[in-house]
Amino acid sequence: MAFKRYIPVESISELTINRLSVYLRCLQQLEHEGTTTISSQELADRFHLNSAQIRKDLAYFGEFGIRGVGYNAAQLREHLVNILGLHEERRVLVVGAGNLGTALSHYSGFNTGGFRIVAILDSDPRKVGKRVPGGLVVESVSDLTRIVKERKVHIAVITVPSNSAQKVYDELVEAGVQAVLNFAAAQLKGHPEVKLKNVDLKIHLELLSFFLTHASRLASVT
Amino acid sequence: MAFKRYIPVESISELTINRLSVYLRCLQQLEHEGTTTISSQELADRFHLNSAQIRKDLAYFGEFGIRGVGYNAAQLREHLVNILGLHEERRVLVVGAGNLGTALSHYSGFNTGGFRIVAILDSDPRKVGKRVPGGLVVESVSDLTRIVKERKVHIAVITVPSNSAQKVYDELVEAGVQAVLNFAAAQLKGHPEVKLKNVDLKIHLELLSFFLTHASRLASVT
Numbered sequence: 001m002a003f004k005r006y007i008p009v010e011s012i013s014e015l016t017i018n019r020l021s022v023y024l025r026c027l028q029q030l031e032h033e034g035t036t037t038i039s040s041q042e043l044a045d046r047f048h049l050n051s052a053q054i055r056k057d058l059a060y061f062g063e064f065g066i067r068g069v070g071y072n073a074a075q076l077r078e079h080l081v082n083i084l085g086l087h088e089e090r091r092v093l094v095v096g097a098g099n100l101g102t103a104l105s106h107y108s109g110f111n112t113g114g115f116r117i118v119a120i121l122d123s124d125p126r127k128v129g130k131r132v133p134g135g136l137v138v139e140s141v142s143d144l145t146r147i148v149k150e151r152k153v154h155i156a157v158i159t160v161p162s163n164s165a166q167k168v169y170d171e172l173v174e175a176g177v178q179a180v181l182n183f184a185a186a187q188l189k190g191h192p193e194v195k196l197k198n199v200d201l202k203i204h205l206e207l208l209s210f211f212l213t214h215a216s217r218l219a220s221v222t
Numbered sequence: 223m224a225f226k227r228y229i230p231v232e233s234i235s236e237l238t239i240n241r242l243s244v245y246l247r248c249l250q251q252l253e254h255e256g257t258t259t260i261s262s263q264e265l266a267d268r269f270h271l272n273s274a275q276i277r278k279d280l281a282y283f284g285e286f287g288i289r290g291v292g293y294n295a296a297q298l299r300e301h302l303v304n305i306l307g308l309h310e311e312r313r314v315l316v317v318g319a320g321n322l323g324t325a326l327s328h329y330s331g332f333n334t335g336g337f338r339i340v341a342i343l344d345s346d347p348r349k350v351g352k353r354v355p356g357g358l359v360v361e362s363v364s365d366l367t368r369i370v371k372e373r374k375v376h377i378a379v380i381t382v383p384s385n386s387a388q389k390v391y392d393e394l395v396e397a398g399v400q401a402v403l404n405f406a407a408a409q410l411k412g413h414p415e416v417k418l419k420n421v422d423l424k425i426h427l428e429l430l431s432f433f434l435t436h437a438s439r440l441a442s443v444t
Contacts, residue, residue: 009436013272014429017432020428021429024428025422029409083435084431084435085431085432085436090427090434098325099322099325100325102321104423107322110423114431115424115431133321155431179434180430181426181427185331187251195437197426197429199426200243201326201329202329202334202337205331205332206239206243206306207243208401208417209306209308209336209337210242210305210307212307212417213306213307215231215417
């Protein structure tokens with residue numbers, strides 16, 4: 001509730017939230033190295049970030065640093081954990097036990113901290129009953145609603161083929177899931193009360209393509 | 223070379239480049255719907271973007287819009303394709319034929335436009351020789367250098383276990399790869415002339431966690 005004082009959550013962009021995750025990673029590394037205090041400028045220099053951006057992003061959520069001294073690394077890390085809600089348990093369901101769904105069900109990070117994969121579902125009867133790496137047994141997508149309710153699933157990850165993604169999304173919303181991470185290449189019609197995040201892995205290849213293009217252009221004129 | 227007039231490529235952030243990919247997706251959708259001209263404000267409103275940010279991002283690369291009229295959608299799309307270097311063929315190698323590597327080798331987007339997966343490698347002799355979905359046959363990682371050179375690989379994707387990632391990265395650099403996308407949870411010691419992008423999928427779960435936390439806080443006070 002402390003956050004309400006500063007800015008409504010709807011007006012904070014996904015890019016800002018993603019940067020909070022990045023700052024959290026940086027602080028964890030600094031703490032691991034024994035750093036106790038750091039300024040936004042030092043944080044920026046060390047991790048190739050923007051110090052004004054860091055201050056602006058954090059200012060949405062309160063005043064954390066001490067002017068002229070900087071941030072207490074452990075305190076700021078704890079603030080970020082709280083802001084991101086990572087102190088709470090988040091039960092995650094994976095729908096689609098293909099290669100991507102199977103990979104995500106034992107991806108480091110998808111089963112750490114508060115995140116816990118509680119089930120992986122598929123519609124293929126040949127997959128149902130099989131054990132995937134990480135230890136879960138694939139269950140039938142026909143049990144989706146029951147599993148969401150019984151295991152109190154918060155977040156669902158969609159890794160089904162794109163032509164099934166909308167149907168799965170609608171079932172997840174109906175069953176009471178509050179947030180969905182969609183890896184299917186489908187433009188889903190979202191529900192206003194359920195947070196939907198589409199993941200587009202191609203964007204990373206395009207980033208590399210950009211640097212390849214411009215590095216070689218620069219190289220070609222030197 | 224036209225880009226050099228505006229700003230050195232090193233000073234353009236990854237976030238800016240990622241936004242260019244987002245603008246490209248939006249323009250493709252608009253063209254698909256028959257839109258021919260759009261202002262930065264209309265583009266922002268339609269896709270929940272920031273119009274000032276759009277203008278700033280594009281200004282790095284030239285003057286594309288017509289004041290008071292907006293952008294020609296097809297022309298701006300073509301500019302973005304050129305800026306991102308997507309008109310060129312990019313040969314991609316996947317190292318690690320586990321679930322994630324296998325998934326990426328036939329992920330929609332990793333084999334579209336100019337991107338072409340030319341090989342998938344693994345160190346496990348039980349995997350070598352097996353055909354993965356999409357049609358490629360897994361080859362031995364001991365042939366990495368030869369394959370990079372013979373198939374003129376531009377981009378490598380690392381999906382090996384984290385304790386092997388540095389060794390694979392070093393071999394890729396030595397073999398002449400120019401850009402690396404790393405999915406392994408390992409802090410790689412990078413080479414200054416090889417663009418390295420670490421992908422952290424947990425960031426997406428943290429984003430959803432943020433919205434779950436704040437949505438329920440807001441709900442609890444209404």
